[in-house]
Amino acid sequence: MGDFNMLPLSLAHRIITAHAPVRDAWHVLHPDSSLGPANHPNERARRRPIPTADYNVKENGVTSDSVFNTWRWTKAQRKLLGEGKEPCVVPGDSIDKPGKRLDYIFLGTGDVAAAGSAGWVVKNVRVGMIERHPRLGCSLSDHFSVEATVMFHHPLATRKADADSAVHNGTYLQTQHSPTNSISGAAINGDDDPYAAQLRAATPTFPASANGYGAAPPTITLPAQTYDDILATIHSYTRRERSQRRYRALHFFAALVVWVGCLVGVWFVPGNFVAFILLLVGSLVLVAGTVDGLMALLFFGSEIRALKEFEWEVMNAKSGGDLSVEVGGDKVLDMSR
Numbered sequence: 001m002g003d004f005n006m007l008p009l010s011l012a013h014r015i016i017t018a019h020a021p022v023r024d025a026w027h028v029l030h031p032d033s034s035l036g037p038a039n040h041p042n043e044r045a046r047r048r049p050i051p052t053a054d055y056n057v058k059e060n061g062v063t064s065d066s067v068f069n070t071w072r073w074t075k076a077q078r079k080l081l082g083e084g085k086e087p088c089v090v091p092g093d094s095i096d097k098p099g100k101r102l103d104y105i106f107l108g109t110g111d112v113a114a115a116g117s118a119g120w121v122v123k124n125v126r127v128g129m130i131e132r133h134p135r136l137g138c139s140l141s142d143h144f145s146v147e148a149t150v151m152f153h154h155p156l157a158t159r160k161a162d163a164d165s166a167v168h169n170g171t172y173l174q175t176q177h178s179p180t181n182s183i184s185g186a187a188i189n190g191d192d193d194p195y196a197a198q199l200r201a202a203t204p205t206f207p208a209s210a211n212g213y214g215a216a217p218p219t220i221t222l223p224a225q226t227y228d229d230i231l232a233t234i235h236s237y238t239r240r241e242r243s244q245r246r247y248r249a250l251h252f253f254a255a256l257v258v259w260v261g262c263l264v265g266v267w268f269v270p271g272n273f274v275a276f277i278l279l280l281v282g283s284l285v286l287v288a289g290t291v292d293g294l295m296a297l298l299f300f301g302s303e304i305r306a307l308k309e310f311e312w313e314v315m316n317a318k319s320g321g322d323l324s325v326e327v328g329g330d331k332v333l334d335m336s337r
Helices: 011-019 025-029 053-058 110-115 160-168 196-202 224-266 272-298 300-319
Strands: 119-128 145-153 324-327 330-333
Touching (some): 011 224, 025 119, 025 145, 119 196, 272 300
Antiparallel strands (some): 119 145, 324 330
C-alpha cells in the first residue's frame, strides 16, 4: 500500500497486478471508477460526465488534487484559511476536474488460494482523512488516505467437522448468515456468496507440478501490447538519457570556452573591477560546466547500458525464451540459442 504516483490501469498498474499477482482493493468494489482526471485521454475516451467532488471521493476513490484538499488551492484561496478564521466549505457538487487516484491498497491471497476454497476479499473500501485540521482549517495532508477492510473468507463449509476443527484451532470463520450458509454444516450455495466472484477472480491457476511434488507456482504473463508499451517507455527514456548526455557534454565545452574567453578578456579590459567580474563569471561558468561534464562522463553511460539490458530482458520475456542457463549455481548467458 502507498502513494504509487500512477493512474489506474496505467502501464505500471497493469504490470503490478499481472506479476504480483495482486488486486487493486478500490477497483475490486468499484470496477467502473475513473482512469484518471477528467482531462486525461483515457478518461475522456469513456465519455463520462465531469465528476463532482463528492462523486470523485465516493465512487472514483480520488486521493490527490481534489478540490476538497486545501493544499491544492490557489495562494489567494489559502489566505482564507488560518486560526480564528471562518471555515471555508467546498460544496460537494463542485466540479472536480483534476482529481485523481494515486494511492493504492493491493492485496493477494497467494498459495492459500491454490485449493480454491478460501482467500482474502475486500469487505469495504473508502477514502479517508478528508476532515480538516480543527484549528487551522487546512487539510491534514496533500493526499487523502485510502482505507480498506479485508477479510479472509471461507466460501465453503460443507462439514460440521471442519467447523469444529477450525474453532478448536482458534481460526475465525467468516460466514454469511443465511439458511444455506451456516457454520452448522449445511452446504453453501456459491451463487449466494457475495464474495464468490471476488475469490474466483483472485484465485490463480496452479497447474500440477511435473515432478510430482505438489502444485507448481502460477504462471503470470503480460499481453504482447503491454510488452510493447514497456519497450516504448524504455526507448523514450533511452532517448532522453542520450539527449541529456549530449547537452551536458556540450555545456562543459561551452563553459570551457567561456572561461578561457574571460581569462583572455582580463588582459584587455580597463580597471581591476571589470577584471574581477570577468574572473568571477568565468569561474562560476566553469564550475557549472564541470559538474555537467562529470555527469555526462560518469553517469549517463551506465544508465543507458542498464536500459539496454532491461530492453533485452523485456524482449526475451515477450518472445517467451530464456537465454540463460544455470552452471554451478551461477546464471550464465547462453547465446547459442
